[in-house]
Amino acid sequence: MTNWVPDLSGKAGPKYLALAESLTNSIGTGELKPGARLPPQRELAQTLGFDLTTVTRAYNIARQRGLIDGRGKAGSFVRETATHSIYAAAQVDTGLNTPPVPSDGILQKEMKRAFDLALGQNAGSLLQYQSAGNDQAIIRAGTDLAARVGLWIR
Secondary structure, three states: OOOOOOOOOOOOOOHHHHHHHHHHHHHHOOOOOOOOEOOOHHHHHHHHOOOHHHHHHHHHHHHHOOOEEEOHHHOEEEOOOOOOOOOOHHHOOOOOOOOOOOOOOHHHHHHHHHHHHHHOOOHHHHOOOOOOOOOHHHHHHHHHHHHHOOOOOO
16 A cells, blocks of 8 residues: 655645545655555545545546556555546647636636625626726836837837
8 A cells, every 4th residue: 555645735726636636646746656546535634634534536537537446355556547637638629719617616616716705896897997097107108018029100
């Protein structure tokens, strides 16, 4: 069994996502080798001071990503060949001009948090026309940029 204990200090967001990302990164960087047996979920939960369900959710995410396999009482192992690796460039679809939407709902939560933050601060001013042409700092920045590329503005 691998004595893998992730460093989750300074990680924001839900613990299970931080643990899943740490597991994904450790596999991607080679810290956890193919075929390596992961710590039992109960043991890892106790080591990290987490609830068992937190570790179970993280392992399930890694399993859904095709990074690990569960073999019943034998435990969880890093897959010999990942079926869906975030590091596999051959699996990138460049036909779409949109990033993939995470399936765990974190995007929606973060967008809601950002909107709440923006709208909580004088939301009415965001809907008003902005002043045009009188901001000397913007005019100076524009003329400086134009000069750097060889354009002269009078």
